[in-house]
Amino acid sequence: MNRFAELLDRLSYEPRRNAKIALMREYFRTTPDPARGLALAALTGELRFRHAKPAVIRALIEARTDPVLFRLSYDYVGDLSETVALLWPAQRNAAPADALTLPEVVATLGSAGKADLPALIADFLDRLDETGRWALMKLITGSLRVGVSARLAKTAVAALGNLDPGEVEEVWHDLAPPYEPLFAWALGAADRPKQTNPVPFRAPMLSHAVDAAELARLEPGEHAAEWKWDGIRVQAVAGHDARGRHQRRLYSRTGDDISAAFPDLLEALDFDAAIDGELVVLRGGRVQSFNTLQQRLNRKAVTAKMLADHPAHIIAYDLLAEAGEDLRDLPFAARRDRLQRFVGRIGIGRITLSPLVPFSSWESLADARADPAGHGAGDDAAAIEGVMIKRLDSPYLAGRPKGHWWKWKRDPHAVDAVLMYAQRGHGKRSSFYSDYTFGVWRRGPGGDELVPVGKAYFGFTDDELRQLDRFVRTHTINRFGPVREVVHETDEGLVLEIAFEGLARSSRHKSGLAMRFPRVARIRWDKRPSDADGIEVLEALIGEA
Known part of the structure; x- marks a missing residue:
């Protein structure tokens, strides 16, 4: 357990991607099975403990320390795992920490009943040092926050x-913790694990953002362009298993099986192929906003009303396999031709072909990007967030290879809003007020009122974060638990320029509006709160959509 705790600790302080990979590689190389496989499962989010919840941990620490002290400490530290690790009283006669192994912890937590769990966790905490306790809490809550993606x-x-990382992705869904066949293959001690899944997930090809300088180096005639739809990237895969049974899966971009949330779409996958595309809601022949799609995401069960009101649809980008043939090595132009014929042949109303955007120069593509409605998108323009640029000779490569695909998103919207509330962040930001609620004016005959319209916690530099934190601390006028209210209805307040990708109506928000991907674009030290924008600016954007 100590080695795993040390790995997490070092990863949390290491900002460099390649250095993180080196730390994990060395851990996997020198740690025996099954510990390294369980560590991998924890890092990829594949370890879950049914009864081990944050509430159990809070009850334990409040029983061992003063509850008020814990709450004050948690408010200050901002991270439950770190707070418990520091506050937990060490036991003099506890068993040595070296005797506690990661496999022992995982096996015990996985098999323990709900009633037995608190005593077991308390025993583990007694046997570990501060770093070990912190790692144990991270393991239990499933929120590692060490800067490592799956x-x-x-x-x-x-x-x-x-x-190739894509090869690991290919076999991943056929394996389970502690992944012993995977490590044996990676270390050259065994052959590649046999792929038995008839509907496997294939590592997706991703794009790089493009700018004017990058465009100047590209030749328009060597590329195709598509609309960049505001949905979620998916793979729709169908095929037959060894017994001849037809299998169907819908995967997210990260390989999560989301089939259960979209039974209406799954039923339509009556083919033997793998399609890469965008999942959207298509209602009345019109692609709906992401906010509409979001109402169907992350649901364990979908009602008949939801299926009728939010019909799922796939806009197909690429054809990765067909009738057992892997097409990923073909150039994009050839795959596109195969996809067009495939979609036309299957005749499924829930899958349509992503249209190409005609252009003769980057200037003409820029015009289409700025005005999708006037360049063929029609009523679907509100669901488009830019264009994708793809080399005609590009194979389908896993990951984010350079020089093949680019995304050219539309310029974000911007509004000048007033900072109203602030809250501490988590992890490395736990000592900073880094989560900001902001509002715009609703002006009327009865007086002007600031209405909250969103929250943002990124977009600023480290230096700007320190400036914002200082402002919050010196201009607090009220507190609500961990939330600070800062002065905002006088010209002593602070204006932030907020950039965001889109807006949608929302009954859950006081303003009636919900922002998509809001972020702090800059601090408007030059502007007074009374000069911030009114809600009519956002209403106008909704009207345009």
């Missing part, structure tokens, strides 16, 4: 044997 952890496994 993809990065799999990349570290691939680095053990100079494998």
Whole structure:
């Protein structure tokens, strides 16, 4: 357990991607089975303990320390795992920490009943030092927050044997913790694990953002362009297993099986192929906003009313496999031709072809990007967030290879809003007020009122974060638990320029509006709160959509 705790600790302080990979690779190389496989499962979010919840941990720490002290400390530290690790009283006669192993912890937590769990966790905490307790809490809550994505952890496994990370992705869904066949393959001790899944997830190809300088180096005639739809990237895969039974799966971009949330779409996958595309809601022949799609995401059960009111649809980008043939090595132009014929042949109303955007120069594509409605998108323009640029000769490569695909998003909207509330962040930001609620004016005959319209916690530099934190601390006028209210209805307040991708109506928000991807674009030290924008600016954007 100590080695795993040390790994998490070092990863949390290491900002460099390649250094993180090196740390994980060394851990996997020198740690025996099954500990390294369980560590990999934790890093990729594949470890879950049914009864081990944050509420159990809070009850334990409040029983061992003063509850008021814990709440004050938690408010200050901002991270439950770190707070418990520091506050937990050490036991003099506890068993040595070295005797506690990661496999022992995982097996015990996985098999323990709900009533037995608090005593077991308390015993583990007694036997560990501060770093070990912190790692245990991270393991239990499932929120590691050490700057490692599932993809990065799999990349570290691939680095053990100079494998392509995409190859690890290919076999991932056929394996389960502690992944012993995977490590044996990566270390050259065994062949590649046999792929038995008839509907496997294939590592997706991703794009890079493009700018004017990058465009100047590209030749328009060597590329195709598509609309960038505001949905979620998915793979729709269908095929037959060894017994001849037809299997169907819908995967998210990260490989999560989301089939259960979209039974209406799954039923339509009556083919033998793998399609890469965008999942949207298509109602009345019109692609709906992401906010509409969001109402169907992350649901364990979908009602008949939801299926009728929010019909799922796929806009197909690419054809990765057909009738057992892997098409990923073909150039994009050839795959596109195969996709067009495939979609036309299957005749499924829930899958349509992503239209190409005609252009003769980057200037003409820029015009289409700025005005999709006037360049063929019609009523669907509100669901478009830019264009995708793809090399005609590009194979389908896993990950984010350079020089093949680019995304050119539409310029974000911007509004000048007043900072109203602030809250501490988590992890490395736990000592800073870094989460900001902001509002705009609703002006009327009865007086002007600031209405909250969103929250943002990124977009600023480290230096700007320190400036914002200082402002919050020196201009607090009220407190609500961990939330500080800052002066905002006088010209002593602070104006922030907020950039965001889109707006949608929302009954859950006081303003009636919900922002998509809001972020702090800059601090408007030059502007008074009374000069901030009114809600009519946002209403006008809704009207345009």
